[in-house]
Amino acid sequence: MSHSTLDTADRGGYVNRYGPTSARAVPAQKQRLTTPTVDIHAHVAVPEAAAYIAPHMVLNDVAMVRHSNDETKGINITQDADRKVAMVDMDDRLAVLDAMGIDFQVVAPPPFQCYYSLPLEHAVKGSRMVNEGIAGFVAKRPDRFAGLGTVPLQDAAEAVKELDYCVNELGFKGVEILTNVHGAELSAPQFAPFWKRAEELGALVMIHPNGFTHGDRFHDHYFSNVIGNPLETTIALHHLIFSGTLERMPDLKILAVHGGGYLPSYSGRIDHAWGARKDSHSDLPNPPTHYLRKIYFDNVVFTPHQSEYLVKVYGADKIVMGTDYPYDMCDYDPVEHVISAGLSDEDRAKVAGGTAARLLGLTF
Numbered sequence: 001m002s003h004s005t006l007d008t009a010d011r012g013g014y015v016n017r018y019g020p021t022s023a024r025a026v027p028a029q030k031q032r033l034t035t036p037t038v039d040i041h042a043h044v045a046v047p048e049a050a051a052y053i054a055p056h057m058v059l060n061d062v063a064m065v066r067h068s069n070d071e072t073k074g075i076n077i078t079q080d081a082d083r084k085v086a087m088v089d090m091d092d093r094l095a096v097l098d099a100m101g102i103d104f105q106v107v108a109p110p111p112f113q114c115y116y117s118l119p120l121e122h123a124v125k126g127s128r129m130v131n132e133g134i135a136g137f138v139a140k141r142p143d144r145f146a147g148l149g150t151v152p153l154q155d156a157a158e159a160v161k162e163l164d165y166c167v168n169e170l171g172f173k174g175v176e177i178l179t180n181v182h183g184a185e186l187s188a189p190q191f192a193p194f195w196k197r198a199e200e201l202g203a204l205v206m207i208h209p210n211g212f213t214h215g216d217r218f219h220d221h222y223f224s225n226v227i228g229n230p231l232e233t234t235i236a237l238h239h240l241i242f243s244g245t246l247e248r249m250p251d252l253k254i255l256a257v258h259g260g261g262y263l264p265s266y267s268g269r270i271d272h273a274w275g276a277r278k279d280s281h282s283d284l285p286n287p288p289t290h291y292l293r294k295i296y297f298d299n300v301v302f303t304p305h306q307s308e309y310l311v312k313v314y315g316a317d318k319i320v321m322g323t324d325y326p327y328d329m330c331d332y333d334p335v336e337h338v339i340s341a342g343l344s345d346e347d348r349a350k351v352a353g354g355t356a357a358r359l360l361g362l363t364f
Contacts, residue, residue, distance in 0.1 A: 018082075019332050023302035024340065031339045032101040036364045038353035039097075039334060041206070041257050041298045041322030044107040045087035046133030053115060053126045061117035061182070063232075064211030067224040075222075079328060086326035090140050096325065097144065101335040103353065104362065105325075107134060108148035108176040111210035116154050116182045123152035127162055135170040146360060147172045148206055153181045156193040163194065167201050173360045174204030174253070179236040183213055186236050187243035199249045204359065206255045209233050225329060233261030237295065238270070242282045246291040253359065254294070257322060259301035264310060267292055296359065298322030299338070299351060300331055307341040307351075316347035320356045 020026045059065045065073070085092050087110070097105055113130050115123040131149040138147040149166035151159040166172040175198075180186065186207070198205050212218055212228030233256050240246055240254075263270070270288040273280035284291075293314060299307045300322045310319050321338055324330040331337055338352045357364065 018326075018328060018330070021302050021331060021333070024304060024337070026333075027336060027340070030101075030333070031336060033335055033339065033348070033352055035349040036353040036357060037101060037103045037335055038321060038356035038362065039100075039102045039105040039323045039325070040255065040320045040356045040360075041300060042105050042107050042325040043087070043110045043327070044093075044134055044137050045083075045110050046113065046130045047088065049113060049126050049129035049133060052129060053113075053118065053122065056118050056122045057115075058117065062112065062210060063213045063215060063228070064111075064224055067211055067215030067218050067228065068222070069219045072219075072222050072224070083326050088137075090137065094141070094144065100323070100333065102323075103364065104144055104146070106146050106148060106173065106356070106360070107137065108206060108208070109134065109150045111176075111178060111208050114150050114176065114178050114208075114210070115152065116178060120152060120155050120158065123154060124158050124162070127152045128165075131162070131166055131170060131172070135172070146362070148204070149175045151175050151177065151194070153177055153191065153194060156191055159191075159194045160197045163197055163201065163203065167203050172203075174198070174206065176206045176208050179207055179209045179232040180213055185239045185243075187239040187245050192245075195245060195249055195252060199252045202251075202253065204253045204255055206257060207233060207236055208257050209236075209261075230258050230261035233258060234263045237261065237263050237292070241270070241288045241291045242280070242284070244282065244284060246294055247284060247286070250294070252294070253296070255296040255298065255320070257298050257300060257324070259299065259306065259310060260295060260297040263292065264297055264314065265306070267313075293318070296320055296355075299334075299341075300324050300329075302331060302337070304337065304340040304342060307337065308343065311341070311343055311347055311351060316343070316350035317355055317358075319351050320359070321352050 109130050115126045127150050134147045138145045149172045151162040153159045209229040209232035211224045215224050215228045218224045218228045267289050323334050
């Protein structure tokens with residue numbers, strides 16, 4: 001199925017639906033913006049890397065697979081077939097962007113192409129294949145695309161090498177990492193060299209979940225994604241804040257996708273705990289939300305009131321437009337979402353593209 005039609009996949013009944021979200025009303029007529037629009041959260045696959053990795057990958061090591069029932073696994077197989085064109089084809093992608101009213105898109109690997117569970121030698125080679133594949137995709141239309149790479153984060157030294165290659169050789173704007181490294185927290189001391197190098201390079205680090213690591217209660221109803229993915233991001237941000245990582249490295253550029261998970265909408269609890277308990281104070285000189293406000297969030301939250309809330313609390317200089325294309329959990333009308341959020345003209349222009357352009361050094 002070509003996603004350029006943004007339609008419904010109907011294979012033996014209702015399986016996967018791609019198109020307007022059910023979380024908000026569909027407008028009678030699409031509205032578009034005259035200011036630049038940037039989708040900062042989308043995915044491009046590299047089949048060559050997937051083929052190389054396949055003999056070495058244990059799928060059950062991936063939380064999204066491990067904590068899904070048979071129905072969900074079957075639907076995901078259908079989705080993989082649906083997305084074969086959308087994940088790799090340039091012309092199809094451009095048709096979708098034009099239909100969405102998106103001028104520029106930042107593409108990152110699918111979460112499954114962050115190879116943290118593999119033996120290091122295969123993770124290093126596979127990551128390089130992914131990065132070169134994404135670079136090749138972006139090079140075809142640099143006026144419409146920029147890339148984020150991946151790194152073998154299970155080894156900080158190798159991750160630093162690949163980060164340097166991504167930024168200095170391939171011209172990427174940064175990298176995507178998962179919310180944990182095969183169960184280890186991103187704030188663990190062994191990953192500090194990666195974070196320090198990312199800060200030195202001014203590279204954007206996009207934090208993306210791939211199922212909840214302890215999702216024994218999430219097997220049904222696609223809860224591994226619906227609940228688990230935002231919860232994973234929530235936990236990762238808590239650890240990065242309370243560990244002091246963001247205190248020690250104040251210039252890190254971090255993007256937390258899916259609106260940052262649940263933390264941005266319930267942030268008062270971390271400040272209360274910091275003030276009320278020694279074990280939650282963590283020797284942080286500032287309240288935890290001081291560090292939370294350093295994070296960028298995309299607006300893949302589906303409802304205008306939630307987008308409006310993010311802008312009101314964290315400012316339009318920290319909120320960027322995303323889609324999560326081409327998954328079924330994608331927002332297929334992101335520009336309309338920005339328009340419907342009740343923002344001022346200035347804030348609307350920032351969220352739609354201005355903040356991302358400033359963050360990534362894009363010019364139009």
